[in-house]
Amino acid sequence: MREIISNNELLYNYNHLKINNPNQIPEKIYIWDETLRDGEQTPGVNLSFEQKLDIAKLLDEIGVSVIAVGFPAVSESEKKIVNEIAKEKFRAKIAAPARAKISDIDDSLQCDIDEIPIFFPTSKLALKKVLNKDINESMKIVSKAIEYAVDHGVITDFVAMDASRTEFDMLLNFFHTAIDSGVNKIIIADTVGIMRPLAMSNLIKNLRENEIIKKSTTSIHAHNDFGLAVSNTLAGIEMGANFPHVCVNGYGERSGNASLEEMVLALEILYNKKTLKKEKIFELSKLVEEYFGLPISVHHPVTGFNSFCHESGLHVDAILRGGPETIEPFDPRIIGRQRHFYMGKFSGRKNIEWILDKLGIKANPEQVLKILYQVKSKDIRNSIKKSKELMNLFEEKINQTYRAFSALEFLKIVEEVTKQKISISKLTEYNEVI
Structure with missing residues (x-):
């Protein structure tokens, strides 16, 4: 049987030029996985304990450093799942986030996890219109929450939500407060995915020129609303961030997060930075795809059907x-x-x-x-009518698996609680709203 022979030595690689290799890039890069937390926040996804455990074990096996396994404050059932996963033996640190609220932190602490990323919005929009807090009050809330978690002996991090739309001096003050309060990592969140790679590069560069920030561990949590989550994360890594946040298959809120498989392969192939064992990346991608019930695009980099x-x-x-x-x-x-x-x-x-x-x-x-x-x-083309029928069938099947909570189930609960009969027209309105 004929073999396909590699001729890699004949290729020229611009990535290897000194001018294209920033000296700020960290010697070691650690992968923080958010599949079981931010990934599960993909609308319609609702994982069982067994599914979460399967995914966590495979993430641990390939060498992920931190696995965020859920958000305990969401519900008692979620808290129980996080607690059960934390009982397992992992090499990875098991993390569970909390808002900057003592009750949230207690929920995470009761799960006996290793690490708590405490998140708090930092942009003026969020502080003024969502929280109705001024900057000084917000700093006190952040400091109190972090000190509380640190005093309980757990690794504590600070996630600056909407950091990418926060004025630099204001963001710096938040991070100084967090570091003074004892955080292990500062996490820059591009919450709505609006950063360009050059802007992210300059933001991380300017932050890490600060002596206090430079001594801390820096993470990037990028969303993919413009398809730039991986690019923005890599831009941050080039300037010294060494704890990228990722989700398998790029799942997550809205348009998703930075994809684990893209990040890991880009770091190894383009930057010569090994992070995870690659041999089971495809297996992991297919497992998560199956459990989430959301087919990835055939053109999805690395693990999409058409990639090779x-x-x-x-x-x-x-x-x-x-x-x-x-x-x-x-x-x-x-x-x-x-x-x-x-x-x-x-x-x-x-x-x-x-x-x-x-x-x-x-x-x-x-x-x-x-x-x-x-x-x-051979004419294997589908007619326009046939193509439309196939797409309608595909969309119908996706909708059947996508909704974790159906309109009928929800409205039945509403009827029971409010004692009001809901018409079919309201069902249509509900579907339009969601």
């Missing part, structure tokens, strides 16, 4: 002649998956020859061309 699939005869020929590096950024086998060559109207003779060779079938050049002709001649 080739139909074009030109591409297949290039891979067979020059090695996988001609078309692929890395060998898919390093993350536990395989490449695939597919048949279609863009296929060439090399596609046929490769597949026949894999099947152990011998065919002469004339037979190969006949097979190729028939493949290219």
Whole structure:
């Protein structure tokens, strides 16, 4: 059977140029995973204890440093799940967040976790319109909460929510207060995903030029509203942040968070920074996809269905002649998956020859061309009507798995509590609202 031979030594790499390698990049980078907390906040997702434990164990196995396993203050059932997971033996630190409220911190402490990231909004918009607090009062709240957690002997971090829309001096004051109160890590949250990579780079650079901040551990928690979560996190890492927050498959609020698989592969392939064991990245991605009930895009980097699939005869020929590096950024086998060559109207003779060779079938050049002709001649296109029917069916199936709490269930509870009968039209309005 013909093998695909690597020719990686022939490639030029601009990433290796000294000018493109900032000297602030940390020697060691640690992965903080938020799949079971921020990831589960994806609307419609509701994981069981067994599902969370399966995911946590696999995250731990591949070397994640911190695993946020849930938000205890949400409900008694969530608190119980977090507590049960914390009883297991992990190499990773088990974290559970809390608002800057003593009751929230107590909920997390009662779960016997290792680490509590305390979050508090820092932008003027949030302080004035959401919390109705002034800056001095807010600083006191943050300081009191952090000191309380630290006094209870737990690793404590401070998450500056909406940090990316907070004036620099104000943000600096929040971080100074947090550090003076005893936090282990400061976490810069781009809560609505509005930062550009250059802006994030400069923000982290300016923060870490401060002597107090420089001595602390810096984390980035980026959202993906403009598709820049991974880029912004990498920009922060280039300026000294060493605890990136990620979610498997990029799940999370709204458009999601920085993707674990993209982050890990980018750090290793583009920056030569090893973080996790890669061999089970694909397995992890598929497990989380199954448990979340949300199919990832076929074009999702690293683990998407099409990431290592080739139909074009030109591409297949290039891979067979020059090695996988001609078309692929890395060998898919390093993350536990395989490449695939597919048949279609863009296929060439090399596609046929490769597949026949894999099947152990011998065919002469004339037979190969006949097979190729028939493949290219076959009309496998869907009609517009058929395509629409398939998409409607797909959307219907997604909706069935996506809603953790149906409109009917919710309105039934409302009827029982309010003693008011709800019409079908209200059901339609409910669906429009949500």
